Amino acid sequence: MNIIITDKDMKKINYCLNKMVASSMAHSVLLIDRSGQLIAHYGNTPEIDILSLSALTAANFGATAEIARMLGEEEFTLLFHKGRSENVYFSAIGEHVIMVTLFDDKTSLGLIRLQINKIIDELSVILSSIFEKGRVKLGESLRSS
Amino acid sequence: MPFINFSKDEIQCKIVYYGAGFCGKTTNLQYIFSQTRDDIKGKMVSIDTKGDRTLFFDFLSLSLGKIRGFDIRVQLYTVPGQVHYDATRKLVLKGVDGVVFVADSLKVQRKKNIESLINLAKNLAEKGVSIRSIPLVIQYNKRDLDGTDSEILPMDILEKDLNSMLKVPSFPASALKGGGVYETLREISKLVVKDVSRKIMLLDKQLK
Numbered sequence: 001m002n003i004i005i006t007d008k009d010m011k012k013i014n015y016c017l018n019k020m021v022a023s024s025m026a027h028s029v030l031l032i033d034r035s036g037q038l039i040a041h042y043g044n045t046p047e048i049d050i051l052s053l054s055a056l057t058a059a060n061f062g063a064t065a066e067i068a069r070m071l072g073e074e075e076f077t078l079l080f081h082k083g084r085s086e087n088v089y090f091s092a093i094g095e096h097v098i099m100v101t102l103f104d105d106k107t108s109l110g111l112i113r114l115q116i117n118k119i120i121d122e123l124s125v126i127l128s129s130i131f132e133k134g135r136v137k138l139g140e141s142l143r144s145s
Numbered sequence: 146m147p148f149i150n151f152s153k154d155e156i157q158c159k160i161v162y163y164g165a166g167f168c169g170k171t172t173n174l175q176y177i178f179s180q181t182r183d184d185i186k187g188k189m190v191s192i193d194t195k196g197d198r199t200l201f202f203d204f205l206s207l208s209l210g211k212i213r214g215f216d217i218r219v220q221l222y223t224v225p226g227q228v229h230y231d232a233t234r235k236l237v238l239k240g241v242d243g244v245v246f247v248a249d250s251l252k253v254q255r256k257k258n259i260e261s262l263i264n265l266a267k268n269l270a271e272k273g274v275s276i277r278s279i280p281l282v283i284q285y286n287k288r289d290l291d292g293t294d295s296e297i298l299p300m301d302i303l304e305k306d307l308n309s310m311l312k313v314p315s316f317p318a319s320a321l322k323g324g325g326v327y328e329t330l331r332e333i334s335k336l337v338v339k340d341v342s343r344k345i346m347l348l349d350k351q352l353k
Contacts, residue, residue, distance in 0.1 A: 002344060003148045010152035035240025036204075036220065037148045037157050052190045055204040055220065059192075062236040063201070 003033065005130060010040065012126045016119055017042035024115035025107035030100040031093075031123070034058050045102065053100070061090060061098050080109070091116055097127050146240035147341045155216045158337045159240055163265050164247035165257035166198065166226030169286040172320035173247065174203050174221055177330060180323065181207065199225045202237045209334055213342070219334060226261065235268050243280035243337035244269075245329055247320075248307055250287045250297040255306065262307055280336035281313045284329045289319035 017029045021043050028043020036058035041050055065075040079090040089101040148157040162170040178189040187206035193199050202222050209217040224234040248258045266276040285303050308315050314332050318325025
């Protein structure tokens with residue numbers, strides 16, 4: 001399977017991520033697929049290697065999913081790591097994508113969770129169309145380019 | 146699973162270095178990392194144990210330049226080689242676009258190479274991928290031990306053991322000294338990019 005992202009898809013995704021950052025006061029949001037590839041990134045993370053972060057996140061999520069299965073759960077759909085000032089919140093969006101929200105003490109976990117829940121439905125629609133209809137979009141994009 | 150981003154004109158591919166424990170997968174990545182210009186590489190991430198064994202994976206992101214207007218970015222991963230880390234290997238293989246099988250030339254590792262190649266075929270098959278169709282390159286590592294006290298297998302025996310059925314490109318190498326490392330990377334990158342372009346053209350034809 002190939003994953004094809006067109007300009008139009010990316011604009012829709014970025015609109016959602018922008019909204020998420022603005023409403024939750026998180027400093028950045030990443031969308032990655034479960035094999036560790038970065039799909040989109042919004043926010044201020046100049047000092048973080050986001051490609052490595054994507055690879056590690058996917059691995060972390062995959063390992064946790066295995067723990068869930070051992071415990072008889074299908075999977076854990078969210079993970080939260082708390083640091084002294086930096087925190088990370090991971091949420092599964094459908095079966096292919098993980099959203100990573102990075103935030104510090106300027107905001108609260110409650111607000112982050114609330115805004116994530118609001119944005120996830122919107123992103124699910126966009127992402128499932130990318131994953132399901134990717135092939136058709138590839139043809140359209142190639143012909144229009 | 147290549148990631149084609151028309152918004153940024155970028156193609157991201159995942160290449161996994163596979164092989165038995167201590168065959169030199171991490172050493173390959175370390176050599177590439179040490180010899181590559183800063184502007185085209187990311188940080189190298191390793192999750193290993195104190196005994197220098199890879200616990201989960203190593204990761205290195207490289208930019209290979211432009212092909213037909215697309216920036217090609219490859220993500221290099223290694224897997225833990227030990228038999229009991231099979232679940233981890235399966236996780237790392239998720240979404241793989243190309244594999245480098247690193248074989249240990251040491252005579253004592255002969256059986257382990259074969260077992261690891263069979264394990265690769267099995268784990269790929271579980272993901273619905275055939276070892277015969279995925280871009281694959283075999284690297285015979287530790288050739289620098291030739292002529293030392295450590296007994297190594299001749300190339301033709303290794304070829305017969307591992308490549309007689311697959312007939313994929315293979316390279317002698319010394320990951321420690323660097324010989325053959327770039328040749329292997331170049332070949333697998335070429336095969337992966339060719340495979341992605343072929344898929345794009347095939348899909349486009351189907352849609353016309």
